Amino acid sequence: MSDVLELVDVSVVRDGRALVDDVSWSVKEGERWVILGPNGAGKTTLLNIASSYLFPSKGTAQVLGERLGGVGTDVFELRPRIGIAGVAMAEKLPRRQTVLQTVLTAAYGMTATWHEDYEAVDEERARAFLDRLGMTDYLDRKFGTLSEGERKRTLIARAMMTDPELLLLDEPAAGLDLGGREDLVRRLGRLARDPYAPSMIMVTHHVEEIAPGFTHVLMIRQGKVLAAGPMETELSSRNLSLCFGLPLVVEHHGDRYTARGLPLGQ
Numbered sequence: 320m321s322d323v324l325e326l327v328d329v330s331v332v333r334d335g336r337a338l339v340d341d342v343s344w345s346v347k348e349g350e351r352w353v354i355l356g357p358n359g360a361g362k363t364t365l366l367n368i369a370s371s372y373l374f375p376s377k378g379t380a381q382v383l384g385e386r387l388g389g390v391g392t393d394v395f396e397l398r399p400r401i402g403i404a405g406v407a408m409a410e411k412l413p414r415r416q417t418v419l420q421t422v423l424t425a426a427y428g429m430t431a432t433w434h435e436d437y438e439a440v441d442e443e444r445a446r447a448f449l450d451r452l453g454m455t456d457y458l459d460r461k462f463g464t465l466s467e468g469e470r471k472r473t474l475i476a477r478a479m480m481t482d483p484e485l486l487l488l489d490e491p492a493a494g495l496d497l498g499g500r501e502d503l504v505r506r507l508g509r510l511a512r513d514p515y516a517p518s519m520i521m522v523t524h525h526v527e528e529i530a531p532g533f534t535h536v537l538m539i540r541q542g543k544v545l546a547a548g549p550m551e552t553e554l555s556s557r558n559l560s561l562c563f564g565l566p567l568v569v570e571h572h573g574d575r576y577t578a579r580g581l582p583l584g585q
């Protein structure tokens with residue numbers, strides 16, 4: 320299997336501090352990874368490398384077979400092969416565009432303009448992705464008027480539009496109510512189990528948000544990798560406790576996970 324992502328001894332240093340510290344990690348084709356870690360651990364920084372928008376200060380990073388900063392690597396050719404849904408992207412999108420336009424513009428690698436002649440086939444694809452995310456009733460709504468959950472689903476549909484080989488999701492369920500979270504987990508689970516879906520990396524703070532079909536977990540704390548490997552072995556109470564810095568118990572119910580702190584004194 321070929322490598323979707325290969326980081327070797329990667330550090331990202333800012334103001335003398337390593338935000339990501341000596342990380343080696345590889346994602347193979349077909350794997351679906353979850354990145355877990357507390358606030359400030361370096362999760363988004365890792366996704367920024369995976370999206371080719373940030374180059375390591377030290378070490379080497381290969382994304383979809385292309386070495387970042389390498390001779391012959393053109394990030395402008397690489398970026399359309401990667402779909403990104405995260406808060407940073409949401410902020411760049413015009414609030415007055417409709418949901419359908421917001422998804423369609425992705426086909427042309429743009430965040431703003433709406434002057435291109437879109438092909439009918441693109442519009443069909445945009446409608447199909449929005450339908451898969453349960454957004455068919457919102458096609459003509461302005462992006463800026465959507466609720467948090469509707470916005471997240473639109474962003475995922477948008478990230479799928481370029482038919483990416485790698486899909487990056489930064490906290491897709493953050494801010495959703497219980498129903499919204501469960502709906503999104505179900506949809507992400509369907510995507511994760513689809514053999515034709517892209518390789519996926521999802522950042523989250525909560526094991527409850529891990530959809531069935533995700534296969535691997537990377538745990539990070541203060542820029543350093545604590546654990547990385549198959550979900551069944553690595554998503555343990557011990558690793559999670561070390562990652563979040565307090566005693567935690569993780570439980571597996573069917574194909575979902577829950578975690579809670581141990582009562583004081585135990």
Ligand SMILES: Nc1ncnc2c1ncn2[C@@H]1O[C@H](COP(=O)(O)OP(=O)(O)OP(=O)(O)O)[C@@H](O)[C@H]1O
Nearest residue numbers: 333334338356357358359360361362363364365524
């Ligand atoms: N450009 C920058 N210059 C200096 N420090 C930065 C820069 N970007 C991020 N940081 C710091 O790097 C650390 C890791 O940031 P990152 O956004 O990767 O964390 P995270 O794990 O995604 O956190 P969260 O769960 O809160 O989203 C944080 O302490 C953050 O303040």
Ligand SMILES: [Mg+2]
Nearest residue numbers: 362363364489
């Ligand atoms: Mg983050």
